[in-house]
Amino acid sequence: MGFDQLPLKSLFTGAEDALLSMLADAPAEAVEKAHEYKILRDVLDGTSAAVAILDERLRFRYVNDAMARMSGVPPGAFHGRTMAEVLPGIHRSEDVLRMVLGDGRPRALSVTGTTHVSSPFRQRQWSAVYHRLDHGDRVLGLCGIAVEVSGLRQYMDDLERAHQRLALLDTAATRVGTTLRVEQTCAELAEFVVPSLADRASVRIVDTQEADDLPPPAPGVLRLRIMASAGGPDIVARIGLTATSGYYFDVPRDSPVRSCLDTGRPWVGNLASDDVLLKMLRTPLDLEVVRELGVHSIVVVPLPTREHPVGVLYLLRAGDSAPFTDEDVVVAQELAARAAVAIDNARQYTLEHSMALELQRALLSEPGGPHPDVETASRYLPAGQRALVGGDWFDSMALPCGRTLQVMGDVMGHGFTAAVAMSQYRSLLRTIAASGAPVEQILQEADHRLASIGLDRVATCLLALVDPGQGTCTFAGAGHPPPVLLHPDAPAELVHVPTGPPLGTDLGGYEAVTLPVRPGTVLLMYTDGLIEDRRRDIDASLRRLTHLRLDLDGPLESVVDALLARLVHGTTEDDVTLLATRLRGP
Known part of the structure; x- marks a missing residue:
């Protein structure tokens, strides 16, 4: 019983x-x-x-x-x-x-x-x-x-969540900031947090440049540009921000978003009322759209840098999703902090790249003119997106007695400072060459003067003095790749120019070599971006130039295009600059 x-x-x-x-x-x-x-x-x-x-x-x-x-x-x-x-x-x-x-x-x-x-x-x-x-x-x-065992269970849960958070951050390190493009980096961040942290997300960057097609913001108003959004229906498009405003969002001083940017602290609106959400949104229509999409909670996290936030990350949860927890906000802050570094780097790169590229193109677009009996064609190909603009330059100068000096140079390094240094090298060489000195003395004088100026960037350089009257070309080099002569009826010829030290070292010791050049022969001068390839030995790359078989009878521009089609495939690891010269026939 x-x-x-x-x-x-x-x-x-x-x-x-x-x-x-x-x-x-x-x-x-x-x-x-x-x-x-x-x-x-x-x-x-x-x-x-x-x-x-x-x-x-x-x-x-x-x-x-x-x-x-x-x-x-x-x-x-x-x-x-x-x-x-x-x-x-x-x-x-x-x-x-x-x-x-x-x-x-x-x-x-x-x-x-x-x-x-x-x-x-x-x-x-x-x-x-x-x-x-x-x-x-x-x-x-x-x-x-x-x-x-509630305490032990909570400890184990917290430990597991910590492991998950670290795993999430580790994954973010490989998926956010894979390029130096601001738009791509912002898109990677928005797509990464959905759905791991939010149902919808958008990234908005502080706009520091005035758009020509938009009125300036009112005094005290900060303008954000919507760079990317992810997750379900595009809220940005639904509330009309992609129309005439061009993805811009003006933030007044009393906005919670402005408070996030000013204080560097996140704003959390869990199960927020219409009055609270209206402070975050622009108009009652925007609020209506957000409610229609089932959004009930919003977190805004600043994207911090050393000086000031570059923007904010919006996280939204809708439908049956739970409100944001304190831990969610901490994770969002850590993700935002890491992504902000990548975004800021991309912005700095874009600014410097644009400035250097504009400077370099401006300088390269104004070369001197050769004599009428010498025709030239040139090309400048910037490296791929991951590389900064370099210090490549070329020039063509008509000298007395019908001679033309062709110049090809490459300043060490990349970026805006390399482009500025390139302009100094180019200007100095022009000044010295105007004296009519032999090419080896031009390099000698330039080397000495540049060293005395104290430039922290040396440069390689190749000079070719073309003399149609004598039918010759005199070369002198300062650590630059050798030129190539493309003959119409013979194999291409790699010119062995005596190697001198780069300019700016004050070592001197340059020598010249003179070769006969017939009308119709094409002189090719270039920077090392044309021949440098991690997959190929430099000597093998040079031999490729001597194996070129091109039709040299057509326009010189077509010859250069055909040459690049043979040698350059896709993006290059360094800038490529070419200068082709041909003596006109009688």
Whole structure:
């Protein structure tokens, strides 16, 4: 007969003291048993583990004080009732308990849920073990012992979330900032946070340049440009920001977005009211669209740099998605901080690249003019997107006695400073060449003067003095790749020019070499971007030039185009500059 077949009464009712009094004159063995009963009761009531005894119908017959404290329910309220009746917020598998009743094998299970007692933990959890109670061949019920592991569970959950956060940040390092293009970097950030952190996202950058087709912002208003958005319907397009405004968003001083930019702290609007969201949006129409899309929570995170934020990242959650947690905001801040570095680098690169490219193109677009009996064609091909503009330059100068000086140079390094240094080299060479000095002396004087100026960038240079009257070409080089003569009726010829040190070293020691040049022969001068290739030895690249077979009878521009089609495929690792020269026939 089990507990459920006995009259419903509580076990261990606390009558041990009365029992000992009744047994005062009883045999010693009975008194000893009563003392053992009291010790057992003291153990059950003194332990911090929750102990309960259930009958075969899983009704409580006994709970100790720890169980009562843990649940916030008096012990008497448990008697004769099931867990679901006493604590409906607790979840445990009763199928497991019935298995213990059936086969007698103890089992451990996890119990989760809430009780009537407040808890500092996000979710309460207990580890419980249930044993079957037998008396001879009879099954009496179950004894359950449980200890709370909420703290350990929360610690493990926090640790797992920390690992997930680190994994997310590690992945972001490989997926955000893969190029030096601002638009691409912003798009990578927006696409990365959806759906891992938000349902929709947009990246908005502080605009520092005035657009010709837009009125300037009002005083005190900051203009943001929407660079990228991701996730579901395009909210930006829906609220009309892509129309005449050209993806611009004006932020007044009292806007929460402006506060984010000024303070560097995120703004969180969980389950935000219409009044709150209206402060973030431009018009009631924008609010209507956002609500139509089911957006209920918004987080705005600044994109910080050393000086000031470059913009903000908008994160939106909609529909059944939970509001943002504090941890979500921390992750968003870390992602924004990393992405901001990439965005700022891309902006700086774009600015410097544009300035250097404009300067270089301006200088290259104004070469001197050769004599009429010498025709020239040139090309300048900037390197791929990852490389900065270099210091390549060329020039063509008509000198006395019908001679023409052709110049090809390359300043060490890349970027705006290299382009500026290139202009100094070019101007100085023009000044010295006007004196009519031999080419080796031009290099000697330029080397000395440039060293005295103190430029921190040396340059390679090749001079070719073309003399149609004598039918000759005199070369002198300062560490520059050798020129090539493309003959109409013979194999191409690599000219072995005596190698001198780069300009700006003040080492001097330049020599000249003179070769005959017939009308129709094409002189090719170039920078090292044409021949440098990580996959090919430099000597092999030079040999490719001597194996060229081109039709030299057509326009010189066509010859240069055909040459580039043979030698350049896709983007190059360095800038490529070409200068082709041909003597006109009689």
